[in-house]
Amino acid sequence: MTIGTLPASAPSRRARRLLASAAALAAAASFAAPALAQYKQAPMLDQAVADKKLPPVAERLPEKPFVEKPVQSVGKYGGTLRTTILANGDHYNLTRTVANETIVRWTPDWSEVVPSIAESFTASPDATTYTFKLRKGMRWSDGTPFTADDIMFWYEDVFLSPELTPSKNPIFVLEGKPVVVTKLGDYEVQFKFAAPYGLFLQQLAYGQGHIPIIYPKHYLKQFHAKYNEAGIKTMLAESQTVKDWVSLFNSKVSLTFQPAFWQNLDLPTLNPWLLTTAYGPTDRVAVVRNPYYWKVDTAGNQLPYIDRITWQKIDDVQLMLLKATTGEFDFSFRHINNSTFKSVLYDNQKQGKYRFFDVKDLPANDAVILLNLNVNDPVKRKVFQNKDFRIALSHAINRQEIIDLIYVGRGTPSQVAVHKGHELYNERLSKQYVEYDPKKSNEILDKIGLDKKDSEGYRLGPDGKRFSIVFMVADVFGSSYPDVMLQVQKYAKAVGIDIQLRNVDRARLNTMWYANEHEAYIWNCVGGLSEAYTDVRCYMPFQKADIFFAMKWSEWYSDPKTGEEPPPEVKASMALYDKVKSASTKEAQLTAMKAFLETAADNFYTIGITHPDPKYGIVGTSVKNVFEPLPITGNLWHPAPTLTQFYFDR
């Protein structure tokens, strides 16, 4: 099996009809729902139904269940999917694998937004108002109906509560004003924004869109001060872990699936599987099917097909690899899916009874040199902010050599940019200054006033001292960064720039960049495909995430009362992105985004090294209905949306 390049018919290239034809999409998603009587269930539930512990399958499903179109064929019930997570700190993997039910979702190929928990949706022509119709008869995993009240509970009692949500998630805030949610009926809610917000549906379809639907009112109100003040007092008195009701509430359900979410076995959910062994200090995590899950296949079989999923918690990646080669996992796509391990996995396919599948995980760049444009040292700040300095450094790097040496030849020299073949591809953004040209680099450096050198051949800064850049290097993502930086250090020395490397732990790096204490570091960058629309952190100073090349400016962008006012060209770029956000048609979004990426190319904030080749995962040879290539990004949480249709054919 080979890992292909991005197929010419990249889905995101197809027109994404977002707003104008929302109704048409809704119709498309609910093709030919089987009649009620035809619904079938997994054999493992038969006994419970016969014993009257569960109602018959037709009563557990909504009136119009979500009909999932199988990738290959209608599947068979049963089996346990064995997979793995890295011990502690990797609970996000649980989320990716089984917990991504959102109001609207991306189609498996990541090409358009379609209804999911919502039966249908409509958007107002000015892109300010979104109305969602929920599925009548849909139930939480404990059998209680899921209605508009649950969403209103999130909105009124969680989102608007200053105690539970001291600052609001930016997805639900526009121009400083939070969304207004109104209940239009038991099964209908409306989201209204203060200004046009054309990207809202996309945002809601990404991972963070789970936020409004993880709060079952009937269960959680007992932990909310507004509903059960007296009861909470008793609970607090008995608890050793929590001291106030907010902590109590947060320990029962947690935003963005922090560990608490994976520790509460009682929390009702809309996910396809329910927690049976909680995430904690033990060796594993396990889930079992949700008997009230609201999706069926085209033949009327209630999903998911697979009964159980178990994760082995493993402390060490090498051990994970070893276990994969002995066939202990039916599915695995994180931690071991890099080029270093591929040959080992390839050689052991037969013994491990697995095959490779393609993962479309294409970041905007795999190794990005980020100079801190807001660094505290005024001398360095001035030099870093000089675009010519960044251009000189970019020309000094021999990208192909790095790719050959460290990435086993897999990759293409590129700056931080959207990949070729995507509708947002911009050749200048991708290819400018990527040629290895130390002579040109030297010329530019001489020209911008770094022309004096000390006895060791290093250039002197404007203050007459040797100009050194201290790089923070965290040993993450398959430990390629220290190796890459050793090369970069060598190239920089050749043009007289002194790069000092400091190996740091990832946690330490986090605290450093958050406090703006770093001069420079190396990281990867999201935004290589469609997520560039909603996440522009690598194209402009955007939000506080893991890319901090100009933190003060991003603070200013989120709230002009904070941070530092950026120079005009940065502000112009920000204004263009605001246009993307408010564009109400697909065409307007595309045009605005293209214009915005042009300014990103002009500004050239960061220095990219390589565009990676697509990654891969491994899956048991008997597992069917695996969607390929499986798209994954930081906030596109796969394979959860398609995992329900995986099945074993042995």
Add this chain to the structure above:
Amino acid sequence: MTSFILRRLLYMIPTLFAVSVVAFFIIQLPPGDYLSTLMADWAAQGGAVESGTLDALRRRFGLDQPFYVQYWLWISGILTRGDFGISFELGKPVTEVIWGRLGYTFLISGLTLIAIWSVAIPIGIYSAVRQYSVGDYVATFIGFAGLAIPNFLLALVLMYLLVAVFGQSVGGLFSPDMVDEPWGWAKVVDLLGHVWLPVLVVGASGLASLIRILRANLLDELYKPYVVTARAKGMSEFRLLLKYPVRVALNPLISTLGWILPTLVSGEIIVSVVLSLPTSGPMLLRALMSQDMYLAGSLILMVSTLTMIGTLLSDILLAVVDPRIRYQ
């Protein structure tokens, strides 16, 4: 003897206090706190980090308080309620998450201790009695090889061999399908099938030093007049050996027993990570990395207590074994 033990117990109180302060202080030393780890976690999921939320959490967890206030909250909880605080990362009381782990740690440490003593003592005696013989060289060589090979490397190589040659499931203390089973005979057997690997790996490095210490001490004793006297009186060689010189030569082994306990606990961290064992080592490592301070502090406190108890035990044992020791 009783007053000796009591006195020693009293000394432990200020020592433990000092250890707890130092441990807590060291955990606080790196900039940032658990919430910076949490923040990075959010960022990795594609979420934005809202400063307001972090500040509120920081206040809630008391992380905005100065060091001594945080320390007081923690230590007073332990003293008054046996409450070691909560693990931020796991959202559970520390006491709830560490007992199981400490249990497995003791199990592995205990088994290792028994294993290396039962191998080292006979070999040490043999090496001393048959100094410079072929057997002495072979035993010494094996011991030194164990000392020289890094633990984690030995673990990796053994795991690879087990998988590649024997096709056995490695990592962890149980087979995947036994992990969730209740304790029973089958589970114990499964445990024994897995636990020998960490015991072998952790024990390998300690073996050489034990052999050498015993050998050197015994060599000192073997030619002393009291041994010669006993031999001259016609005592059988084997009984003579065990009754006098070996008993004396064991002294350093016993007096370092107290240190062996904590080194087995901390020395197995890397091995535990590599072998994915459910012991306290990986948990301490992770807690330190994510600055989960109550969890890390409590683990360090436990290990320190362990050291002190170990030292006390070895002193008592010494007093029993070595007739030359007086309590004053």
